[in-house]
Amino acid sequence: MELFEARNVEKVFASTKALTNVSISVKEQSIFGLLGPNGAGKTTLIRIINQITAPDQGEIFLEGKKMTRADISKIGYLPEERGLYKKMKIGEQAIYLAQLKGMSHGEAVRNLKMWFEKFDIMPWWNKKVEELSKGMQQKVQFITTVVHRPKLLIFDEPFSGFDPINANLLKAEILNLRKDGATIIFSTHNMGSVEELCDNIALINKSVKIEDGPTDQIREKYKANLFDIRYRGSFEKVEKALGPAYQVIKHTESEKENLLKVKYTNGSSHNQLLETLLPVIEIRAFEELIPSMNDVFISAVEEANKK
Amino acid sequence: MSNTFLILKQEYLKRVKKKSFIILTVLMPFLIAGVYGLVIYFSVKDDTEERTIAVYDETSLFLGEFSDEGSTKYHFIPKEEYAGLKSNLKESGYYGVLYIPANIYTSNQAQLISDKQLPMELAEQLERKLSRFIENDKRQKVVEESGIPDLERKLAETRTSVTLSTLKISETGEAKKSSSVVAFIASYSMGLIIYFFVFMYGAMVMKSVMEEKKSRIIEVIISSVKPSQLMAGKIIGTALVGLTQVTIWVVLGGIGLVAVQGFFSPDTAQQMGQSLMESQGAMNPAMTQAAQSNPVNEVMEMIGNLNIPLILFSFVFYFLAGYLLYSSLLGAVGAAVDNDEDSQQMVFPVTFPLILSIMLLFPIAKNPEGQLAFWTSIIPLTSPIAMMARIPYGLPAWELVLSMSLLVLTTIGAIYAAAKIYRVGLLMYGKKVNLKELVKWLRYRS
Numbered sequence: 044m045e046l047f048e049a050r051n052v053e054k055v056f057a058s059t060k061a062l063t064n065v066s067i068s069v070k071e072q073s074i075f076g077l078l079g080p081n082g083a084g085k086t087t088l089i090r091i092i093n094q095i096t097a098p099d100q101g102e103i104f105l106e107g108k109k110m111t112r113a114d115i116s117k118i119g120y121l122p123e124e125r126g127l128y129k130k131m132k133i134g135e136q137a138i139y140l141a142q143l144k145g146m147s148h149g150e151a152v153r154n155l156k157m158w159f160e161k162f163d164i165m166p167w168w169n170k171k172v173e174e175l176s177k178g179m180q181q182k183v184q185f186i187t188t189v190v191h192r193p194k195l196l197i198f199d200e201p202f203s204g205f206d207p208i209n210a211n212l213l214k215a216e217i218l219n220l221r222k223d224g225a226t227i228i229f230s231t232h233n234m235g236s237v238e239e240l241c242d243n244i245a246l247i248n249k250s251v252k253i254e255d256g257p258t259d260q261i262r263e264k265y266k267a268n269l270f271d272i273r274y275r276g277s278f279e280k281v282e283k284a285l286g287p288a289y290q291v292i293k294h295t296e297s298e299k300e301n302l303l304k305v306k307y308t309n310g311s312s313h314n315q316l317l318e319t320l321l322p323v324i325e326i327r328a329f330e331e332l333i334p335s336m337n338d339v340f341i342s343a344v345e346e347a348n349k350k
Numbered sequence: 351m352s353n354t355f356l357i358l359k360q361e362y363l364k365r366v367k368k369k370s371f372i373i374l375t376v377l378m379p380f381l382i383a384g385v386y387g388l389v390i391y392f393s394v395k396d397d398t399e400e401r402t403i404a405v406y407d408e409t410s411l412f413l414g415e416f417s418d419e420g421s422t423k424y425h426f427i428p429k430e431e432y433a434g435l436k437s438n439l440k441e442s443g444y445y446g447v448l449y450i451p452a453n454i455y456t457s458n459q460a461q462l463i464s465d466k467q468l469p470m471e472l473a474e475q476l477e478r479k480l481s482r483f484i485e486n487d488k489r490q491k492v493v494e495e496s497g498i499p500d501l502e503r504k505l506a507e508t509r510t511s512v513t514l515s516t517l518k519i520s521e522t523g524e525a526k527k528s529s530s531v532v533a534f535i536a537s538y539s540m541g542l543i544i545y546f547f548v549f550m551y552g553a554m555v556m557k558s559v560m561e562e563k564k565s566r567i568i569e570v571i572i573s574s575v576k577p578s579q580l581m582a583g584k585i586i587g588t589a590l591v592g593l594t595q596v597t598i599w600v601v602l603g604g605i606g607l608v609a610v611q612g613f614f615s616p617d618t619a620q621q622m623g624q625s626l627m628e629s630q631g632a633m634n635p636a637m638t639q640a641a642q643s644n645p646v647n648e649v650m651e652m653i654g655n656l657n658i659p660l661i662l663f664s665f666v667f668y669f670l671a672g673y674l675l676y677s678s679l680l681g682a683v684g685a686a687v688d689n690d691e692d693s694q695q696m697v698f699p700v701t702f703p704l705i706l707s708i709m710l711l712f713p714i715a716k717n718p719e720g721q722l723a724f725w726t727s728i729i730p731l732t733s734p735i736a737m738m739a740r741i742p743y744g745l746p747a748w749e750l751v752l753s754m755s756l757l758v759l760t761t762i763g764a765i766y767a768a769a770k771i772y773r774v775g776l777l778m779y780g781k782k783v784n785l786k787e788l789v790k791w792l793r794y795r796s
Contacts, residue, residue, distance in 0.1 A: 057790075093573040095777070112576070120573040126566025131364070142356050143574040187570070 046071040046226040052101035061087040063250045076241035077230040083247045085230045116145040119193035123200045125184045127172045133183050134168035144191040158186040198229040234336035253347045265339045269332040272303045276324030284323045353575040357583025365591045375595050379602045401445035406432035408452040439465050536742040537715040541735045545708045551592045552676040559684030568776050577773045585677050664741050672734025675761040682768035685775035686783045703731035718743040730760035
């Protein structure tokens with residue numbers, strides 16, 4: 044079931060187009076990656092979802108119903124530019140922010156204590172934000188985003204500002220939240236985390252959505268028919284056997300085994316390639332190279348910019 | 351609504367719990383009371399310094415006339431000693447030397463010599479003594495020469511002092527005792543109070559908006575509440591802070607007043623009055639008489655004759671409307687800029703009418719029926735202060751109604767425009783904002 048949907052959303056600022064006919068849909072309890080170069084329109088879309096700005100055209104739906112102002116308490120939003128009240132004690136501040144999202148005071152305190160324990164920052168409850176390290180502030184900010192148990196979580200660059208250890212902690216928490224029923228939209232330039240976390244992605248470039256779908260399918264789509272083959276035998280024989288249908292990208296020899304990176308140019312298949320090579324060499328490993336999200340991102344954006 | 355309330359509560363508690371607020375609120379009345387107290391204390395306090403003045407009298411007429419007066423003693427000295435004294439005044443132990451020349455009746459000149467800066471009071475006291483003595487002496491001679499019986503008494507009876515009590519005829523034809531002085535003080539102080547509060551609390555709203563924008567928390571906040579709710583909560587919360595402060599001051603002021611009344615018992619007040627009269631010349635019996643009818647009651651009566659309900663109502667009205675108008679404008683400025691330098695530039699045009707009206711407050715209160723007073727009290731940006739300066743004097747009802755309606759309309763318009771600017775400005779960073787840009791924002795669809 045779709046938890047969130049945006050249909051044909053358009054937004055123009057002064058003379059620049061921020062979003063052109065963008066539609067996305069996010070399944071319940073999935074993690075959705077919103078990708079795109081800087082200035083593509085991701086933040087605008089996120090702000091529209093958060094009802095901070097209204098779209099010029101198009102509609103957005105939450106749980107199948109048109110979203111209204113009242114729905115924003117069901118959303119947790121971690122903006123890219125983080126900030127807290129510097130002079131306010133963090134416990135007090137977190138309670139205030141939770142109350143603004145519709146929680147009662149008592150409930151907010153209970154939930155917050157749980158989260159503070161979990162993140163090991165309970166001793167800082169009465170400290171002012173300006174006394175905390177950046178990483179600590181990020182933790183507080185993360186907690187204030189999720190404390191009211193929102194159905195939809197929106198993270199804009201959640202990992203920026205976290206060291207690798209805390210980034211892993213955060214990743215684990217994001218997966219936990221999903222397990223507990225939350226649906227997550229997140230925008231990032233960290234493609235490694237996209238591969239790790241996202242079930243689906245949408246790629247926006249210059250206000251237009253250029254790609255969307257399940258992460259593995261998109262990577263599949265962008266594969267370049269590249270194979271890594273480790274073998275024992277003579278390279279000359281390999282070259283002879285391959286012929287013009289294949290292109291050798293890279294070849295390295297060592298005492299133990301040789302490494303071959305090959306690409307087929309016209310319609311061929313895994314089996315045909317194997318059949319061609321099996322008679323001449325001893326194959327030790329055979330693997331098709333699936334592009335990383337990083338490669339997908341770069342090639343999709345470059346292709347779109349060429350058009 | 352509940353969100354607005356949460357924000358309001360937050361803004362209110364944040365400020366009221368601040369140490370600086372508590373200190374300022376508690377200390378301010380004491381500070382003001384202290385300053386006034388000192389001024390009054392020193393002006394009333396008897397000069398207790400022990401002084402001995404050497405008097406060298408060439409005329410030998412004044413001997414015995416200079417009786418010791420309070421802490422000041424007079425000591426007549428012969429010519430020889432006078433010559434010596436002039437050169438070593440310091441060692442002599444005398445505070446100063448009064449030299450009365452032989453020709454004082456014609457020259458009207460005497461000298462007071464000292465190595466210190468002499469208090470003005472002392473010089474005045476001596477001048478008064480000498481003049482009175484010579485005047486009496488001359489008059490005595492005239493009376494004797496003329497041979498008219500009872501001339502002395504008759505002359506005394508000719509002394510006259512007219513007191514002007516100003517009456518103001520109201521529209522109903524009823525004459526009331528009014529005092530321009532009381533009205534002036536009321537006008538001026540109310541104008542000042544409105545100025546300070548509007549400025550102080552308007553600036554607080556602006557700073558609070560800027561802080562949220564600068565710390566970037568604003569994006570989280572407006573993903574939870576509407577910008578209009580945020581602005582309303584801020585403005586009302588800050589107004590309540592002001593109200594709290596005023597309430598505390600009124601209570602402290604009340605306590606202080608009771609304490610002061612206890613301290614300056616009626617006896618002290620009378621003494622004060624008497625010493626005042628004495629210094630202004632006891633030869634003025636009419637004045638002394640006027641002073642004897644209790645001046646406090648007189649003032650109370652004049653205050654009572656001001657239209658207190660109208661003044662209070664207008665005060666609250668102009669205070670609130672002025673605050674709403676300026677705080678929403680300043681809030682919009684806070685949202686539009688993202689650094690302090692830009693805010694300085696934007697604040698000035700917004701607050702200029704306010705500053706202008708406080709500069710004009712004096713001439714307005716002095717001539718409350720003039721053209722200047724009329725226009726400044728009608729134009730909405732200056733009216734909160736200018737009109738308050740006029741009301742204690744009374745004015746035609748239509749002017750008040752016109753001024754109030756214009757102010758309400760302008761305030762509504764300002765809130766509407768400010769809300770738009772606020773909404774757009776909050777998430778606008780790194781843009782140099784000018785008037786043209788703001789007008790563009792007003793046209794944005796939200």
